[in-house]
Amino acid sequence: MKPFFSLLKISLDSNFGISALKFRFTREKKKLWEPMLIIFSIILGLGSILALYSLLLTGVFAAGKSIGHPDVILILSFVFTQFIILFFGAFYVMGAFYFSKDFGILVPLPLKPYEVLGTKFLTVMCNEYITALPLMLPPILIYGIGMGQGFLYWVKGILLTLAVPSIPLAVGSLFVITLMRFVNLRRSKDLLAIVGGTLGLILAVSINILVQGLPKGNEADFLKNLLQSRTGLIDEIGRKFPPAIWATIGLSDPGASGWLNFLLFIAVSVLLFAFFLWLGNLIFYKGLLAGQETSSGKAGRISRKAAEIFGDETAAMTANSPVKALFIKEWRLLMRTPIYFLNGFMGNIIGPIIVIILFVVQRQSSSDTVQILQFIKDPSLIKYVTLGGLGFILFVAGMNTAASTTLSREGSTFWISKLIPVSAENQVLAKFFHGFAISSVGIVVTVAIMAIFIKLEMLRVAVVFVLGLVGAVSLVCVNMLFDVFHPKLIWTNPQEAIKQNMNALLGMAASLILVAFFAAATVALILLGASELLTYCGLAVIMGVAGAVSLKCLMIMASRKYRSLEA
Amino acid sequence: MFDINETWWGDQRLINIAGVSKSYNKGSVKAVDNLNLHIGPGEIFGFLGPNGAGKTTTIKMMVGLLNPDCGRISIKGFDIAENPLEAKRQLGYVPDNPDVYERLTGLEYLNFLGDVYNVPGKLRKDRMSELLDMFELKNAAPDLIKSYSHGMKQKIVLIGALLHDPSVWILDEPMVGLDPRSSHLLKEYMRSHCDKGNSVFFSTHILEVAEKLCDRIGIIHHGKLIAIGTLEQLRQGEAAESLENIFLELTEK
Numbered sequence: 083m084k085p086f087f088s089l090l091k092i093s094l095d096s097n098f099g100i101s102a103l104k105f106r107f108t109r110e111k112k113k114l115w116e117p118m119l120i121i122f123s124i125i126l127g128l129g130s131i132l133a134l135y136s137l138l139l140t141g142v143f144a145a146g147k148s149i150g151h152p153d154v155i156l157i158l159s160f161v162f163t164q165f166i167i168l169f170f171g172a173f174y175v176m177g178a179f180y181f182s183k184d185f186g187i188l189v190p191l192p193l194k195p196y197e198v199l200g201t202k203f204l205t206v207m208c209n210e211y212i213t214a215l216p217l218m219l220p221p222i223l224i225y226g227i228g229m230g231q232g233f234l235y236w237v238k239g240i241l242l243t244l245a246v247p248s249i250p251l252a253v254g255s256l257f258v259i260t261l262m263r264f265v266n267l268r269r270s271k272d273l274l275a276i277v278g279g280t281l282g283l284i285l286a287v288s289i290n291i292l293v294q295g296l297p298k299g300n301e302a303d304f305l306k307n308l309l310q311s312r313t314g315l316i317d318e319i320g321r322k323f324p325p326a327i328w329a330t331i332g333l334s335d336p337g338a339s340g341w342l343n344f345l346l347f348i349a350v351s352v353l354l355f356a357f358f359l360w361l362g363n364l365i366f367y368k369g370l371l372a373g374q375e376t377s378s379g380k381a382g383r384i385s386r387k388a389a390e391i392f393g394d395e396t397a398a399m400t401a402n403s404p405v406k407a408l409f410i411k412e413w414r415l416l417m418r419t420p421i422y423f424l425n426g427f428m429g430n431i432i433g434p435i436i437v438i439i440l441f442v443v444q445r446q447s448s449s450d451t452v453q454i455l456q457f458i459k460d461p462s463l464i465k466y467v468t469l470g471g472l473g474f475i476l477f478v479a480g481m482n483t484a485a486s487t488t489l490s491r492e493g494s495t496f497w498i499s500k501l502i503p504v505s506a507e508n509q510v511l512a513k514f515f516h517g518f519a520i521s522s523v524g525i526v527v528t529v530a531i532m533a534i535f536i537k538l539e540m541l542r543v544a545v546v547f548v549l550g551l552v553g554a555v556s557l558v559c560v561n562m563l564f565d566v567f568h569p570k571l572i573w574t575n576p577q578e579a580i581k582q583n584m585n586a587l588l589g590m591a592a593s594l595i596l597v598a599f600f601a602a603a604t605v606a607l608i609l610l611g612a613s614e615l616l617t618y619c620g621l622a623v624i625m626g627v628a629g630a631v632s633l634k635c636l637m638i639m640a641s642r643k644y645r646s647l648e649a
Numbered sequence: 650m651f652d653i654n655e656t657w658w659g660d661q662r663l664i665n666i667a668g669v670s671k672s673y674n675k676g677s678v679k680a681v682d683n684l685n686l687h688i689g690p691g692e693i694f695g696f697l698g699p700n701g702a703g704k705t706t707t708i709k710m711m712v713g714l715l716n717p718d719c720g721r722i723s724i725k726g727f728d729i730a731e732n733p734l735e736a737k738r739q740l741g742y743v744p745d746n747p748d749v750y751e752r753l754t755g756l757e758y759l760n761f762l763g764d765v766y767n768v769p770g771k772l773r774k775d776r777m778s779e780l781l782d783m784f785e786l787k788n789a790a791p792d793l794i795k796s797y798s799h800g801m802k803q804k805i806v807l808i809g810a811l812l813h814d815p816s817v818w819i820l821d822e823p824m825v826g827l828d829p830r831s832s833h834l835l836k837e838y839m840r841s842h843c844d845k846g847n848s849v850f851f852s853t854h855i856l857e858v859a860e861k862l863c864d865r866i867g868i869i870h871h872g873k874l875i876a877i878g879t880l881e882q883l884r885q886g887e888a889a890e891s892l893e894n895i896f897l898e899l900t901e902k
Contacts, residue, residue, distance in 0.1 A: 385788040391756065392778045392787065398770030399760060399777070407764030411750065411757075418752040494748040500714050502765040503737040649714040 085193055090201045096184075096574065097205050120568075120584055127591060128216065136220045143224050152229060153334040159221035160246070160326035166217065167210050168250035173279065174206045175255045177421060177577035180262055184574050185370060196363035203255060203358070209582075210247035218243045225334070234336065238344055242329050248351035249325050252358045259362055262369035279424035325350060404504045408512030413519070415491070416484055422491065425580045426484035430524040434478060434531050465614045468542045469604055471532050472621075475550040476557065476600060478524040480593025485517030485561035486586045489569035490579045496571050497649035506644030507637045510566060514636065517558040525550040545618055552622055553600060555629030559636045560596055561589035566639050569647070600625060662723075663817050663848045664688035664711065669720030670872075671706055680706040682872035684720070688817075688848050688865075693839055695863035696852040699900050703872040704852040705745060708821045711850070712742040724817055738766065741810035745821040745852075747802035751795040755786065755805050758794060759812060766813035773812065780808040783838070784831050800826045807835070818842065820851040824858060836862055860892045870900045 095101055139155055146154035179202055188198050222239040225231070325347055332344030402410065416422045492499060499509055525547065533543045565585040573579050580586065600621065607620045666686040672679045681703040688694045698704050709715040711722055713729050713736070722729045727736035750758055756777075763773040781787040784804040789797065794805060803826040811818070818839070824832045839849045839862065853859055859866055860880060867877040876883055876899055884890050 385791075387791040388781075388787045391791065392774070392781075397774070399763065399774045401768070401770045401773065402764045404765045404767070407761050411753065411761050414757065415750060415752050494746075495750055497714055497744060497748065498750075501712055501737060501742055502762070503734040504765050505734060646716070648716065649709075 086197045086200065089188075089193065089197060090204055093201045093205045094208060097209065099572075102572070120588075123588060123591075124584070127587065132216055132220065135216075136224065139221050139224050143221075143228055147228065152225065153330050155221050155225055156330040156333055157326055159218060160329045161323055163214055163217040163246055164250045164323070164326060166213060167247045168254050170213065171206065171210060171247065171251045172254035172258060173581075174209060174577070175203075175251065175258050177575055177581075178202050178206050179255070179258065179366070180370060181421070181577065182575045189367070189371070194363060195366045196359040199259075199362040199366050200359055203251065203355070207247050207251055210251060211244075214243065214246050218246055222333070229334075232336070235333065238333050242333055242344070242347065245348055245351045246329075249354055252351075252354035255358050256354075256361065259358075259366055259369060263365045264369075276420045276423060279420065280428065404502075405508050405512045405515070408504065408509060409515050409519075412488075412513060412516040416516070416520075419576055421576050422484070422580055426482075426487070427520060427523070430478065430482060430484070430520055431527045434524065434528040464542070465617070467536070468538065468546055469617070471528075471536070471538065472546050472549050472553075473597065473601060475525055475528045475546060476553045476597045477594075478528050479521040479550060479554040480557040480561070480597055481590060482517055482521050482524075482558060482561050482593075483580055483586045483589070484520040485513075485558045486565055486589025487570075487580045487583050488513045488517060488562055489565045490571060490573075490583050490585060491576070492569075493571055493573055493576075493579060496569075496647070500644070500647070500649045506640040509644070510562070510636060510640035514558060514562065514633070517562060518554060521554040521558055522551065525554060549618065549622060549625065552629060553597075553625040556625065556632040557593050557596060559629070559632035560592040562636055563632070563639060564588040564592070566636065566643055571647075571649075596628070600628075661690055662687045663690055663692075663725055664694075664819075664850055665721075665723045666707075666711070667721045669707070669710060669717045669722060671703075671710060671715060671717050679872050681710070681717075681869075684869075684872075684874055686867060686874065686877070688850055690846045690848060691843050692864045693843050693849045693862055694851070695859035695866045696850065696869065697854075697856070697859060697866060697896060698852075698869035702869045702900075704869060705821055706872075707869065708742075708819055708850075708852060711819055712740060713737060738813070739815055740817045740819055741813070741815035743803075743807050743810045743818075743820045743823050745825070747799070747806040747826075749794055749802060749806055749809075752793060754793050755781075755790040755797070758805060759790070759809055762809045762812055768813050776812055776814065777808070780811060783834055784808060800828060800831070803827060804831060816847040818847070818849040818851070820849065822853060823851055824853060824855060856892045856896060866892070868896060868899055875899050 139159070142158065143152060143155045146152045179199070182202075185198075191198075222243065226235055226239060328343040328347040328350070330343075332340055332342075332347050334340065335343070416426050489496075502509075529543055529547045529550065532538050532546065533540075538546070565583075568585065570579060570583050570585065603624050604617065604621055607617045612620060664687065666684055669681060669684045670679065671681040684703075684707060696704055696707070706715060710717045711724070711729070713733050716730070724736040725739040727739060729736045750761075753761065759777055760773075762768075763777075768776070777790075778787070781790055784807065786801060786804050786808065789801060794802060797805065803823075807820075807823065810820075823835060827835065836858065839851075843849055843864075863880070865877065865879055866883060868875050876895075880892065883892070883895050
């Protein structure tokens with residue numbers, strides 16, 4: 083077991099950058115303010131979200147208690163947390179098990195596949211605590227304090243919270259390693275990752291629709307019935323996901339039944355983990371190693387493909403300007419790396435697509451949609467509808483992780499950017515064009531939806547489109563600013579560059595603030611009595627100035643940072 | 650210690666390193682300590698030293714990947730700190746580890762470099778064709794770099810570094826990972842490049858290569874240049890002494 087624990091220690095160390103942090107705190111004290119600023123932002127951001135979440139939970143607890151079923155809060159939290167972990171965990175697992183760079187070191191070591199797999203699993207599980215703890219601790223605290231629970235409740239609460247990711251993650255991992263065993267080509271793995279990711283997004287949308295669609299207008303009755311009959315509720319969820327019931331009874335019932343359910347939950351968690359290790363030991367390496375063999379170009383006869391390119395001696399290669407070449411490189415790398423494609427590209431167009439699906443589904447049954455359509459066709463309100471649409475477009479344009487992780491994604495290839503004879507300004511300009519192109523795709527999709535479904539007139543569509551593009555300039559710039567200022571260049575798995583990158587969150591937060599500022603400016607213009615045309619023009623000027631200023635800031639930052647960053 | 654200015658080219662230096670130092674961990678680890686080095690036209694310079702002596706740090710400062718704490722480095726008269734773009738155009742660099750854009754094909758990678766170094770279309774194709782042929786990579790060029798072996802990646806980086814025909818080559822352990830044939834070709838190519846009045850600066854652990862190929866050799870130890878000169882000068886008259894013995898004696902402590 084000793085090698086297993088050493089491997090786990092190393093894996094956790096590199097995953098959370100513990101040694102790097104230690105180094106930072108003990109050796110590079112001058113730069114301490116950078117991580118401090120990041121930690122402060124996280125506390126601030128997470129704190130406000132947690133406060134809102136706790137407020138909502140207190141409401142659920144009070145409602146549950148008033149009808150005599152206070153443990154509703156626990157069931158809902160266990161179901162929600164485990165579902166979230168199942169969904170996102172499957173992606174983490176895919177990245178950590180099959181796209182991680184360190185397998186080149188791990189596979190030749192004298193370790194059993196289950197040891198490697200076990201450490202990977204536990205590392206992912208530790209990552210999941212970042213999701214699980216903020217989701218689980220508030221409800222356990224609210225219920226525990228509200229019901230005046232004793233010492234054993236808190237012990238069980240802590241143990242259950244720690245065990246929570248195990249079942250969904252084991253289920254997700256079993257699914258992933260079984261699937262990967264039968265798809266044995268690297269290229270297919272890329273394709274699979276994209277198809278899987280897209281399916282995941284569709285699943286998320288479907289759940290959204292289901293949640294919105296099921297009660298059909300009598301949500302209050304539905305919830306009341308559900309809450310009023312405790313057994314009804316437990317049966318309902320229990321049939322679909324029994325572990326949440328075991329955990330809830332295990333935690334809320336201090337008697338023998340509680341202990342039995344508690345032990346059942348822990349036992350199933352451990353058994354599933356053990357089964358996963360057993361199966362993984364049999365099939366994991368086969369799936370991992372399949373298709374890694376490389377075919378070198380055979381010497382002697384020249385391949386047809388190469389002959390086509392080099393055959394005509396008089397023909398020249400197409401030469402591009404450096405900025406265009408950098409843009410094309412950025413585009414290709416984003417589109418060809420599944421995890422970047424899903425998060426950086428698909429993420430940007432999926433928002434508008436959710437709107438389409440919701441619209442199409444709800445249109446069939448709900449009278450709300452008809453009312454909304456009548457409301458937005460009202461001539462006196464059309465200005466607000468247009469501006470609201472613009473707000474949505476700017477929101478979509480601001481959620482741009484391609485821009486907010488632009489430098490981080492270079493990782494160990496950053497030396498090429500430092501080496502090439504292209505100025506930092508031009509390099510960042512190419513990255514800006516790339517981020518802007520991604521935002522533009524989102525804008526085009528959203529505007530198209532508005533034109534088709536809201537049937538907004540063409541002139542207004544054009545106004546929204548142009549204003550959207552003008553606004554996107556500053557949004558893309560603020561997204562990029564954080565990443566150029568403090569890129570995360572050291573990572574072993576591309577997932578770390580885009581999904582576990584604080585700059586993506588900071589970029590989104592900054593975009594939201596900027597969109598709020600544009601909204602405030604719009605309200606001010608309307609309150610000052612500006613006509614519709616004047617409002618649009620005023621907004622164009624404000625967003626144009628913001629764009630120019632932020633682009634200038636980005637360029638100044640780029641020239642300073644590229645010089646000081648070392649590769 | 651040899652006089653580093655004992656050379657015939659005077660001020661025609663292609664690489665000029667003057668008083669360069671670099672330390673890590675707030676000065677506690679001195680990676681390179683007051684390094685002075687000049688490389689002239691037509692010269693193949695071998696840079697030797699034990700692991701961790703400061704070879705890669707020196708090379709990374711020469712090509713602009715690391716910023717020196719003090720001192721100046723110029724390539725063909727262009728200061729790497731003051732005129733980085735012009736200095737970078739004069740050099741071709743191969744790192745010790747071929748980390749390249751794995752999701753580009755070999756051709757796309759080379760074309761990207763051709764674009765950023767402003768290599769005209771026709772010339773680019775001819776050079777690409779010649780270099781790919783030379784290193785037997787033409788058939789693999791349309792494939793993703795991700796599918797290449799370590800040696801193939803090393804070759805594509807090498808081809809990329811030479812595509813714009815720089816006069817100064819700076820190579821960090823270029824033979825590592827190359828098959829004997831490619832390694833031989835590279836050595837011949839280095840010689841013919843320098844015969845045209847250009848220069849090559851490379852680090853290596855293979856003393857035999859340094860012995861046979863280099864016009865001058867520098868040995869760095871604990872960040873300091875402890876010896877520099879032709880093989881004859883390093884031998885200090887003892888003609889039979891091998892470079893290996895000289896190296897071992899000099900880097901004993």
